[in-house]
Each structure stands twice: as structure tokens, then as C-alpha cells.
Amino acid sequence: MGSENDDGAAPGGAPTAPAEQRSATTLRVNAEHHTLDLDHRRVLLDVLREDLDLTGAKKGCDHGQCGACTVLVDGRRVNSCLQLAVALDGCEVTTVEGLLGEGEALHPLQRAFLDRDAFQCGYCTPGQICSAVGVIAEAAAGHPSHVTAPGAPSGRPVPLDRDEIRERLSGNLCRCGAYPRIVDAVEDVEGAAT
Structure with missing residues (x-):
């Protein structure tokens, strides 16, 4: 339990915060409960990567501008680099690792990304996939986009044509430029669901 190393330092060698700057925080991450003693300043991305060894979400810009750290919190997509972990006490967090199905079967979006070759270096891919899961849910719930x-x-559900997909995924950057195939992959999954 907790995020301290044996030497009393937080991950990364930073000094441990005093008790009044820490809180017991319970997160349900990928269907597993975790109770952690967390410094109030730590963001969800660092907790996932450093404390829970879930390295799918990537630290790209660390400013909420690239989307590489996108995960789902209570089913909604968020930039985990901007979310204070203690503010998410009691929330359900799903990372790309948690999208695997029964027997470690790939999520339909993971399969579509592979089938469509919708990545190059792959650094942004976990965030793209988590964001796409959120996009499909948002559109199905009738949330409009620009x-x-x-x-x-x-x-009413919003049909996800190519323009809708591009707009809704615009917060997830791909420095390699795999955008057309990413849109193809989301279209494949959306088309199979309707």
C-alpha cells in the first residue's frame, strides 16, 4: 500500500510529502481495487505508471496537449497527466491494459488498429485507443461535437462519419501521421456495432 520507496522518498527520488499533504485514495483500476497513500500533488498518470506498473498510458507532453496519456475515468476519456489522483477517490479507471477481454482477447479497437496498421512508432496508440473507446460511447449517448x-x-446517437471521428479524436496527436488509418480503424469498429 502506498507510493513510498523504502528510503522514504516518493517515486522518482522526490521527498515524501508530510502526512497532512497525503491521503488514502481508493481507485478501481482495470477492475482491481487499489488503496494508495498519495501525495495530493500527484497526477493519475504518474500513479498508474510508477505505483501500479501500468505503462500503457504514455507521458508525452505532460500538459494535456497530446493525448498520449488518455485513459477512461468512469467511462469518460481524460488526460491522466492533468488529473490529480486524490480527486478520483472511488473512481473506476480503465487503461489500455484493461481493455483486454476474456482470455486476454483483444478489444475490438485494438484488433482494428492492428488490422488497419493504424500506428507507426506506437507511442500514441494506447491513448488513441482509449480515446476512441470514449468517442464511440459519447456518440452513442448523443453527445454532439463541433x-x-x-x-x-x-x-439521439450521433453517426460517426469520418469528419466526426477526426473532430472527436483531434486531441490525440500522432507525430507519425497515421491519422487516415486510425480513422479507418474507428470506422470499422463503429460500423460493426451499428
Whole structure:
């Protein structure tokens, strides 16, 4: 339990925060409960990577601008580099590692990314996949985007055409430029679900 090393330092060698700057925080990560004693300043990304050894979410920009750290919190996509971990006490967190199905079967989006060769270096891929899971859920729940037709009925599922997918994934950057194949992969999964 906790995030201290044996020498009393937090991960990365930083000094441990005094007790009044720490809180017991319970997170359900990929269907497993974790109770951690956390410094109030630590972000979810660092807790996932350093304390729970879940390295799928990547530290790209560390400013919420690239999307490489995207995970799902209570089913909604978030940049984990911006989320204070203690503020998520009691929340359900799903990382790319938690998307695996029964018997470690790939999630349909993971399979589609492989089938469509929708990555090059792969650094952004876990964030792209988690974001795409969120995009599909948001559209199914009827949440409009900037490119959704103004006359679209409120609260009804939004069809995910290529423009919708591109707009909704615009917060996830791919420095290799695999965008067309990423859109293809999301279209494949969305098309199979409808």
C-alpha cells in the first residue's frame, strides 16, 4: 500500500510529502481495487505508471496537449497527466491494459488498429485507443461535437462519419501521421456495432 520507496522518498527520488499533504485514495483500476497513500500533488498518470506498473498510458507532453496519456475515468476519456489522483477517490479507471477481454482477447479497437496498421512508432496508440473507446460511447449517448449537424436531434446517437471521428479524436496527436488509418480503424469498429 502506498507510493513510498523504502528510503522514504516518493517515486522518482522526490521527498515524501508530510502526512497532512497525503491521503488514502481508493481507485478501481482495470477492475482491481487499489488503496494508495498519495501525495495530493500527484497526477493519475504518474500513479498508474510508477505505483501500479501500468505503462500503457504514455507521458508525452505532460500538459494535456497530446493525448498520449488518455485513459477512461468512469467511462469518460481524460488526460491522466492533468488529473490529480486524490480527486478520483472511488473512481473506476480503465487503461489500455484493461481493455483486454476474456482470455486476454483483444478489444475490438485494438484488433482494428492492428488490422488497419493504424500506428507507426506506437507511442500514441494506447491513448488513441482509449480515446476512441470514449468517442464511440459519447456518440452513442448523443453527445454532439463541433461538426455535428446543428439540426441533429438532441440526445439521439450521433453517426460517426469520418469528419466526426477526426473532430472527436483531434486531441490525440500522432507525430507519425497515421491519422487516415486510425480513422479507418474507428470506422470499422463503429460500423460493426451499428
